[in-house]
Structure formats: structure tokens, C-alpha cells
Amino acid sequence: MSDTKKARVDEAGEPEALSLSRRNLLKGVGLTGAALMTGTGGSVTAQPVAAATQRIRVVEAFETLTAAESATLDALASRILPSDDGTPGAHEARAVHYIDRALTGANAASRDQYAVGLQALDDYSMQQHGKLFHQLSPSEQDTIIEAMTENQITAFPMLGAGFFNMVRNHTIDGTFSDPYYGGNRDFVGWDLIGYPGVRIISTPEEIRQGRGLAPSRQSAYDVATYTKDPVDPASVAQGGNHGH
Amino acid sequence: MATELPRTDVVVIGLGAVGGVAVLPLVSAGLNVIGLEAGGWFSTRDFAPDEVRNNLRDWPQAVPKAKREIPTSRANINFEAIQGGGHPMMNGVGGTSMHYWAQSWRLNPWDFKVVSETTNRYGAHRIPQDSTIEDWPFGYEELEPFYDRVEYALGVSGNAGNINGKIIPGGNKFEGPRSRPYPMPGLRSSGFTDMMSDAARELGWEPFQGPAAINSEVYGDRPGCFYHGFCDRGGCHVAAKSSTAVTTIPEAMKSGLLDVVTHARVLRILSDSSGKATGVEYLRGNQVLVQPADAVLLASHTYENTRLLLLSQSREFPNGLANNRGQVGQHYFSHHQGAPVLALFPRDLNNWYGLPAQGVAIDEWADDNFDHSDLDFIGGGNLWVHTNRRPISAAKMPTFDRVPNWGARWKAFIAENADRTNTSYIQKTTLPYRGNYLDLDPQVKDALGFPVIRITAEHRDNEQRIAAFTQDRMEEWYRAAGAIDIIRTGLGGAMGASTHAYGGTRMGDDPTTNVTDRFGFAHEVKNLGILGASVMGTSGARNPTLTAQALAWRTAQHLVDNWQSIAG
Numbered sequence: 001m002s003d004t005k006k007a008r009v010d011e012a013g014e015p016e017a018l019s020l021s022r023r024n025l026l027k028g029v030g031l032t033g034a035a036l037m038t039g040t041g042g043s044v045t046a047q048p049v050a051a052a053t054q055r056i057r058v059v060e061a062f063e064t065l066t067a068a069e070s071a072t073l074d075a076l077a078s079r080i081l082p083s084d085d086g087t088p089g090a091h092e093a094r095a096v097h098y099i100d101r102a103l104t105g106a107n108a109a110s111r112d113q114y115a116v117g118l119q120a121l122d123d124y125s126m127q128q129h130g131k132l133f134h135q136l137s138p139s140e141q142d143t144i145i146e147a148m149t150e151n152q153i154t155a156f157p158m159l160g161a162g163f164f165n166m167v168r169n170h171t172i173d174g175t176f177s178d179p180y181y182g183g184n185r186d187f188v189g190w191d192l193i194g195y196p197g198v199r200i201i202s203t204p205e206e207i208r209q210g211r212g213l214a215p216s217r218q219s220a221y222d223v224a225t226y227t228k229d230p231v232d233p234a235s236v237a238q239g240g241n242h243g244h
Numbered sequence: 245m246a247t248e249l250p251r252t253d254v255v256v257i258g259l260g261a262v263g264g265v266a267v268l269p270l271v272s273a274g275l276n277v278i279g280l281e282a283g284g285w286f287s288t289r290d291f292a293p294d295e296v297r298n299n300l301r302d303w304p305q306a307v308p309k310a311k312r313e314i315p316t317s318r319a320n321i322n323f324e325a326i327q328g329g330g331h332p333m334m335n336g337v338g339g340t341s342m343h344y345w346a347q348s349w350r351l352n353p354w355d356f357k358v359v360s361e362t363t364n365r366y367g368a369h370r371i372p373q374d375s376t377i378e379d380w381p382f383g384y385e386e387l388e389p390f391y392d393r394v395e396y397a398l399g400v401s402g403n404a405g406n407i408n409g410k411i412i413p414g415g416n417k418f419e420g421p422r423s424r425p426y427p428m429p430g431l432r433s434s435g436f437t438d439m440m441s442d443a444a445r446e447l448g449w450e451p452f453q454g455p456a457a458i459n460s461e462v463y464g465d466r467p468g469c470f471y472h473g474f475c476d477r478g479g480c481h482v483a484a485k486s487s488t489a490v491t492t493i494p495e496a497m498k499s500g501l502l503d504v505v506t507h508a509r510v511l512r513i514l515s516d517s518s519g520k521a522t523g524v525e526y527l528r529g530n531q532v533l534v535q536p537a538d539a540v541l542l543a544s545h546t547y548e549n550t551r552l553l554l555l556s557q558s559r560e561f562p563n564g565l566a567n568n569r570g571q572v573g574q575h576y577f578s579h580h581q582g583a584p585v586l587a588l589f590p591r592d593l594n595n596w597y598g599l600p601a602q603g604v605a606i607d608e609w610a611d612d613n614f615d616h617s618d619l620d621f622i623g624g625g626n627l628w629v630h631t632n633r634r635p636i637s638a639a640k641m642p643t644f645d646r647v648p649n650w651g652a653r654w655k656a657f658i659a660e661n662a663d664r665t666n667t668s669y670i671q672k673t674t675l676p677y678r679g680n681y682l683d684l685d686p687q688v689k690d691a692l693g694f695p696v697i698r699i700t701a702e703h704r705d706n707e708q709r710i711a712a713f714t715q716d717r718m719e720e721w722y723r724a725a726g727a728i729d730i731i732r733t734g735l736g737g738a739m740g741a742s743t744h745a746y747g748g749t750r751m752g753d754d755p756t757t758n759v760t761d762r763f764g765f766a767h768e769v770k771n772l773g774i775l776g777a778s779v780m781g782t783s784g785a786r787n788p789t790l791t792a793q794a795l796a797w798r799t800a801q802h803l804v805d806n807w808q809s810i811a812g
Contacts, residue, residue, distance in 0.1 A: 173636055176636045195633075195663075
């Protein structure tokens with residue numbers, strides 16, 4: 001086990017993930033040093049878009065979505081949870097990366113619906129405006145989304161509330177999930193709703209602080225207690241097997 | 245060709261919440277026990293605070309066996325039964341006791357005597373005519389010693405309300421007399437539950453911290469709860485949750501008399517021409533094995549208990565084992581836990597951590613704790629609010645019709661309100677009815693080609709009237725605590741698959757209406773014991789697990805005390 005895998009324990013006895021697992025970096029979930037520095041101390045406040053965007057440096061290919069699909073999906077997710085108020089939204093959380101990875105595994109059954117729905121969204125946009133969906137203005141995009149939610153796009157029945165709700169649900173999953181799964185980058189989702197992050201112990205004093213509690217800034221899997229990497233017996237007090 | 249293994253004294257099918265308890269009295273009496281478990285062992289490292297895995301992807305329930313045997317369900321025979329998205333059963337050593345909320349209630353005395361108590365107080369006409377409800381074959385006092393043993397063997401936290409008839413402030417004054425206090429005090433309260441308790445007292449109610457099979461302090465070699473959350477469908481990373489996987493099963497294994505066989509998929513229970521159970525046939529990997537035993541304890545989940553009996557057909561039992569009177573699958577009901585009330589508060593509740601069992605209860609409107617003379621139902625509901633919130637579900641909060649559910653206004657709404665909602669948990673008296681039952685689905689099969697269970701069941705007037713009545717009380721409670729908006733959900737219809745599933749192998753003295761006798765042994769198969777909520781004929785207004793565990797201990801003890809006449 002390398003040094004970067006070990007969680008440091010602060011005076012209160014609570015591991016504080018100041019370093020990253022190599023695996024998480026490889027998954028593109030990892031934070032840059034600058035992001036980590038912001039993670040210690042202070043209350044949860046939404047980060048400015050510019051700051052969050054600046055930190056997106058890790059290159060990660062999509063596993064199943066095509067370039068065209070990812071652009072359309074990112075545009076749609078960005079209207080569901082926008083960032084034009086100056087705070088990060090689904091785009092900055094990289095919700096589309098979460099969805100992409102989920103579509104190769106747990107949500108594979110929805111892959112075809114995404115293919116058909118996203119293509120239909122572009123086709124309809126071309127028909128209405130002569131441009132792809134992601135090239136439209138936000139207000140043009142919103143008009144189309146409204147029509148979707150009210151099942152009014154009769155020429156493309158797959159563009160209905162069912163498709164919208166599926167994308168909405170997955171966008172939320174990707175924005176507010178543990179960063180291990182590819183979204184919620186830099187914990188922007190958790191900051192947005194004031195969730196101070198996963199801990200392995202929560203004292204009454206901490207809980208009472210609500211959104212004022214300093215965020216933990218760690219993935220569950222950055223904590224040695226839960227790692228799925230080969231176990232270093234010295235670092236995992238409660239892990240291992242029980243019974244036999 | 246099946247391979248026959250050496251004979252053992254007792255084979256237990258399922259090492260979960262109930263089988264995991266029953267093994268302890270068996271080995272304590274010196275019996276050799278083989279426990280067949282469909283899942284494997286989990287590590288505490290499997291229990292990460294991970295909402296995606298626990299709550300979105302149906303893990304750890306999504307292990308192969310149960311996932312391939314998801315029941316179909318329909319409200320009544322006028323509908324086609326549809327297979328649901330998940331199975332409430334969990335495979336793994338410890339079973340559902342690993343990932344449940346761990347609320348550990350005793351039933352109230354009324355729940356054992358619903359028919360006679362209702363008749364005495366209001367008249368027999370108050371029992372719904374389409375119900376098949378019977379009094380239990382014994383009262384609360386018969387089960388009390390076994391409740392006590394389980395509470396101490398597992399480790400249950402709670403504040404007693406009645407010790408040997410003396411009412412204790414801070415507990416539930418409606419509970420039956422207990423012989424001694426809980427082994428540990430109740431879990432700690434939170435700012436939110438304190439606020440709700442204050443509001444309840446303003447209404448003249450008596451709130452109390454509910455009981456939980458979770459350590460509130462060090463118990464044996466296990467620590468107290470860390471209150472970090474993710475307890476709902478999550479196992480405990482420090483083993484503070486008193487699942488059988490970390491309590492009675494390892495304790496029983498110390499004797500050397502319990503052999504745990506994992507990844508064993510039981511195919512059928514075998515019986516001979518005299519009508520005795522002779523053992524169990526199971527699949528492990530690609531091998532079919534036969535485990536002969538002098539006694540068989542069926543300790544799966546309610547759905548699988550009925551299914552295995554129905555699949556265990558023979559010349560003597562052409563319609564399934566212990567089913568020559570057609571009672572297997574009857575008197576089924578899913579606990580009415582739905583129809584919650586949702587509240588929006590004008591300030592943060594600081595509910596990000598904590599656990600569902602860390603809650604306060606109101607029992608004034610449960611069972612027959614209030615006068616039903618002028619009401620049109622019997623029974624009631626236990627009102628429960630708790631501390632627990634996870635980020636994805638928080639972001640999916642209802643909008644209370646204040647904003648659209650997407651876009652900039654929605655974003656601002658959840659940014660402000662994600663920690664300002666609460667959803668009640670109201671468990672309601674649920675009755676068995678004619679026309680509500682389990683059977684084998686005529687079409688849908690599992691991966692091995694065996695039919696899955698089909699649920700045909702719906703809540704009736706009595707349940708829906710309780711739902712409406714308790715929603716009124718719940719709204720009153722939330723409003724008293726300062727809620728600014730309320731959502732009341734539908735009152736309930738089709739029962740569907742539930743973690744709180746009862747009946748199918750009901751316990752009672754009359755063999756024409758019950759599968760097991762008063763000790764949990766099948767009327768028609770004397771050395772077949774059946775464990776779990778499947779033997780319970782009433783639900784009460786609270787979680788079933790502790791009662792099912794107390795019954796399991798009692799059945800196992802009865803086997804030990806009557807070994808020759810049952811298994812000899």
C-alpha cells in the first residue's frame with residue numbers, strides 16, 4: 001500500500017482524506033491538489049463556476065456514449081440543473097460521465113432509450129431551428145424541454161415525460177452521488193444542497209451544525225474502512241472476515 | 245444424481261434474522277445443526293456509506309438467488325400479476341437483519357387477541373366480515389420470556405415503558421409488561437426528534453425513543469452506534485447493528501456444532517411415506533446435494549417459506565408439503581407501511597446523519613390504545629419520525645407544487661430546502677382477508693425453471709380508514725412542530741411485495757385454518773418447524789422482526805425440549 005492510499009487521522013480520531021486513491025484518479029474522479037486544499041475547513045458554500053471549471057483537467061473518454069450523444073445529453077442535463085446562476089450544476093458535476101458509466105453497467109437496460117431519445121432530440125431541434133440541441137440557446141432548449149414534459153412533441157413520441165424523467169433522475173444521481181461513480185466532481189452537488197459529506201462517525205456536535213459543518217471532502221472509498229483494494233491488515237481495524 | 249451427505253440432527257433453511265437466532269438454543273442443547281444459506285458472508289468493508297449501491301442499485305439485496313425469484317403481484321384476480329423490480333428478501337449470512345432499519349418492537353398484548361378483545365369491547369360485528377383473522381393461540385405473556393432472551397442475545401436498545409406492571413416514564417406505556425429493562429438505553433435523540441417530541445407533548449401525547457437492535461453503547465465486543473447514516477438498506481461498518489451475522493450465529497459457531505453452508509440454494513424439502521420430513525435437497529454450484537436430518541426448520545422469508553412448501557410435492561403431499569388442507573399461502577398480508585405524510589419546514593432540520601431507527605414514536609393511535617366506539621375501523625397506527633437523510637434522495641425531494649421540477653428555480657429550491665423536509669413512517673394494523681393469498685405464478689419462472697411466488701392481495705376498507713385517520717394525526721403533529729406545507733399520499737391499494745410480509749404458514753390450534761401448531765411445527769409434518777413472520781396471524785402496528793425472532797427461539801426451544809416426540 002502506497003502512502004497516497006493512507007487516510008490521515010486527525011486529533012478527533014476521524015480519518016480525513018487528504019490524498020487520493022490511485023484508482024479514483026484513474027477513474028477521472030480525482031481532485032487536483034488545488035481542489036483538495038479548498039476541502040479543509042470552512043462551511044459548505046457553493047463554489048463559483050469558474051473555479052470549478054478550471055479544475056476539470058483530467059481527460060476521460062466516454063465508455064458508451066458517442067461524442068454527439070454526450071454533447072446532447074450534457075446540454076439537456078445542463079438545463080435540468082443549470083449553472084447560469086453562477087454556481088456549479090450538472091455540467092460541472094460531470095453528471096454525463098456518471099450516466100455514461102452507469103449505461104455500461106447498472107443502467108444498461110436504458111442504453112437504447114438514450115440512443116433513441118437523444119437522436120430524436122437532435123432531429124427535432126434540427127427540424128425546428130436548423131441546429132443540434134446543444135447549439136440552441138438556453139431559452140430555445142427550455143421551450144423544447146417544456147414541450148417534452150407535457151408530452152406535446154407528437155412527431156417524436158419518444159420525446160415525452162418518460163424520457164425526460166429518466167434523464168432527470170439519472171442527472172440527479174450523477175450530480176449528488178459519491179464521486180466514486182464519476183459525477184459530483186469536486187463535491188459540487190453535495191455543496192449545492194449543503195450536505196457536509198460522508199463520515200464514518202457523526203457526533204451530536206457535528207450533526208447540530210447542519211450545513212455549517214466543514215465538509216469531509218471524501219469518497220466513501222477513500223476511507224480505508226471501505227476500500228475494495230487489497231487489504232492491508234494493519235490499516236483496516238474492523239475489516240476482513242468474520243465468522244471464518 | 246444427487247449426492248447424499250451424512251445425516252445431521254437439524255437442518256435450518258436460511259441463516260437470516262430468524263434462522264440465525266434459532267441455531268443458538270439448538271447448539272446450546274448439544275444438537276448438531278447444519279445451516280443452509282443461499283448467500284455468503286459479508287465483510288464490514290461491504291457496508292460503505294454508498295447511496296448508489298444501497299438505495300439505487302438494490303444492493304445488497306441484489307444477490308443472485310433472490311434477484312432471480314422476484315415475486316409477481318396483483319391486487320386481485322381481475323388483474324394479471326406483474327413481476328416487481330426487487331425482492332425484499334436478502335441472501336447472505338445474517339439475511340435481512342444486516343440491512344434492515346433494526347427497529348425491534350415487541351407486539352402489544354392487544355395484537356395477540358384482536359378478535360376476542362374487539363368482540364368484548366365493541367361487539368363481534370366490528371371484525372371486518374371478509375377477514376380471516378383469528379386470535380393467536382397464546383397471549384403476549386407466553387412470548388415475553390423469548391422476547392427477553394432475544395433482546396439480550398442480540399443487543400437491543402430501548403427505554404422500557406412497563407416493567408412487571410410498573411409504568412416507567414420515557415417508555416411506551418402501552419407495551420406489555422416486560423420482566424426487566426432493555427439491555428441498553430435507547431439510541432440518542434437528535435435536534436429534529438427533540439423538536440418533534442416537544443410538539444407531541446404540546447398535543448398531550450407521550451413520545452418515546454423507539455427500540456432498535458443497534459447498540460447505543462458498547463455491548464459485548466461490539467461498539468455503540470457511530471450515527472453516520474446509510475443504515476437504510478446498508479449493513480453496519482462497525483457491527484453496531486445487532487444482526488445475527490455478528491451476534492447469535494458466531495456465538496452458535498463457537499460450540500463447534502453449527503456448520504454454515506453458504507451459497508446453498510434449497511430446491512425442496514424431502515419427506516417420506518409416513519409424512520415426516522427427511523431432509524433437504526439443495527443446489528451448490530453445479531452439484532445437487534441431499535442433507536438428511538431428523539428435524540427441518542424452514543427459516544427463509546415469508547415468500548420463500550410458502551414457495552418451498554408448494555414446490556416440495558410428493559405422493560403424500562401432492563399440493564405441496566404440509567398443504568393437504570390448502571392452507572399454505574393463505575392468510576397472507578403485507579404490512580400497511582405506506583400512505584406517509586410529508587412535511588416542509590421553514591428551517592434546516594440538520595438531519596444529514598443519523599439512522600432510521602433513531603426516531604421517536606407515538607403509540608396513542610395504535611392498536612386499541614384509543615376508543616374506537618365511534619370509529620369505522622379497528623386497530624390503528626404507530627407514528628414514527630426519524631433522523632436520516634441521504635444526498636440523492638434529498639435532491640429528489642418533492643417540490644410541494646412551489647416550483648417546476650427542473651431548471652434554475654428548482655435548483656434554488658433544493659439548495660434551500662434539501663434539509664427541510666421529513667417523511668413520516670406510519671405502520672398500521674393490517675388484517676388477513678379472504679381473497680388475499682400467495683400461490684405459484686402460473687407463468688413466471690426463476691432461472692432454474694421453478695415458478696416464482698404470486699401475490700394476490702390488496703388493502704381493504706379497514707386499512708385505508710386507518711391510513712386516513714393516522715394521516716390526520718400525523719399532519720397535526722407536523723403542524724404543531726411548525727411545518728409550513730404538507731403532502732398526504734394515497735391511502736393504499738394493492739399490497740405488493742414487502743419486507744413486512746406475513747402469513748402463508750399461519751400458526752394456530754385449528755389445522756383446518758392454520759399450517760403450524762402453536763409451537764410452529766406443521767400440523768401435517770410433525771418434525772418440520774416453520775420460522776418467520778409467515779407464522780404470524782396479525783401484524784400489529786410495528787416492525788415484525790423481533791416478534792419473528794422470539795417465535796423462532798421458542799420453536800427451537802420446543803424442539804429441544806421435545807426432541808424424542810418430534811424428531812425421534
